[in-house]
Amino acid sequence: MELRHLRYFIAVADAGSLTVAAEQKLHTSQPSLSRQIRDLEQEVGVALMNRSVHGVELTPAGKAFLDHARMAIHQAEAAKEAALSAAQPAKPTFALGFLSGAEIDLLPEVDRVLRAAFPGIDIRLSSDYSPALAKALMRRKLDAAFIRREETMGELASRRVRTDPLIFVLPSDHRLASQTAIAPEEVLNEMFYLPSKSAPAVRRIVLEYFNRVGIDLKPEHEVHNVVHAISMITSTRAVMLLPAYTKRYLPETITTRPVMGEAPTLDLVLAYHKANTSPVLKLLLSRVGKLAGTPS
Template identity: 55%
Template sequence: MELRHLRYFVAVAETGSLTVAAEQRLFTSQPSLSRQIRDLESEVGAELLSRSARGVELTAAGRVFLDHARLALAQVDAAGEAARRIARPAKPSFALGFLTGQEMDWLPRAMGVLRDELPNIDVTVSSHYSPDLADAVSRGKLDLAFMRAEPGFNLEYRVVNQEPLVMLMPSDHRLTTKESIGPEDFAGETFILASNKATVLRAVIDLYLEENAIDIKPDHGVDNLAMAMSLVASTGGLSLMPAYANNLLPWSVASRPLTGTPPTIDLVVGFSKSNTSDTLKVFLSRFDQLVEGF
């Protein structure tokens, strides 16, 4: 029994026609295909197809044989692919992570830095919240991440940008009539602030509130930007968030800058010094190119 016999049989079974299988799937003549099927049935020792004016149908033996024929062909294909993978030299991989939303600005720049390397590497990209990125980098699941400088991880950080904080509010909030929001506008408002899980952002917000003598008790704490925007829209509250939120605002949420010199939060690339990836070395050597002109 040859593989071509199996392929011919599967084609006929799936099309329900010797003529269609011959002309559209196998590009052979119908008489030749009929002979191949008869040879297969002779070798198997059972009729696999019943022929009628309506075409061909599988016999009970044919239905059983079809399952095994498909499995055999799949295993042959898998064996060939496995052999080809072994024969091809594997490309090194480079795993990039992004604080969710930051990839809009920084993925094109990161790929530009690696442009010369791209034909020789496989790049994977994922987005998560900053603490999760720090954990993934420290565990070696990511080579480098655009994130916050999370404490408690043995990572190296390089600042790529300083983002001002902005005020998020419902699109129909009275403060949307103002061009910017000052401390005097905070009184009497519902507030959604970063929780202590968002360590870096909460520290920046607390310092801003302290320096401006703003005493507010947050009505809700959130771990991430998506949760903040959802609560802003649903509760009518305000929330201080990094300016990259503007990339992700739904129609129901608006943002306004803060008056004066707003507080800023660092966006960094984080990586492990123990990572020996050649691609990481290239990336870090071109760091100035990454941040140039931003």
């Protein structure tokens, strides 16, 4: 009994017709297919199908045989895949996370560095909020991630990649847009939005900055991401402090201005679990200095 006999039998059983199976599924002649089915029945020793002008119908023996035939085909295909996999060297895999937006600057160089050293590497990418990426690192679901330094890093270690300044983001026709730089006290009477707790590091830096310059900032509104920020700034003519890299997402109706004086900043780091001994991670950490770039 050969695998082709089993495939022919399954095709006929699924089609309910020798003619349909021959012409549409197996691309062979109907007489040839009938002969293959007869050979199979002779080897099994019982009739597997009843033939009539209306097509074919499986006998009780045929129905029992069909389930085992499907299993045999499946196991044969699995055996082939296992053999092919064993004959090929295992590809290194590396799960890498990016704070949403950071991949635009960093991914091309990261991809080049890793593929040059590990040809065929399977780089599995994810993009999310920094706290979510930190949790994935702690659960060992990621090998490394470009994130903000969270207040609680637990078993995580990190290397600084770059420092991002914060800038004021506001409508292009806002009264403050005519200035080359904006002093913090000038936004006191403006509608001001604060990043929500989904971006705790940015939120913390903004609040610390205003506290440092002696301004008691009590914003009543929050935004959850850059898209939400664009919507609220446009619709309510609000002002925000956001990392400089976000300017690449802004439409023409929104502009940015630097902070007058010493601007608040926050670091982008490459974080990883302290127990991770991956050679891919080791290489990436050794190239952190070359990955840093000024966000445009």
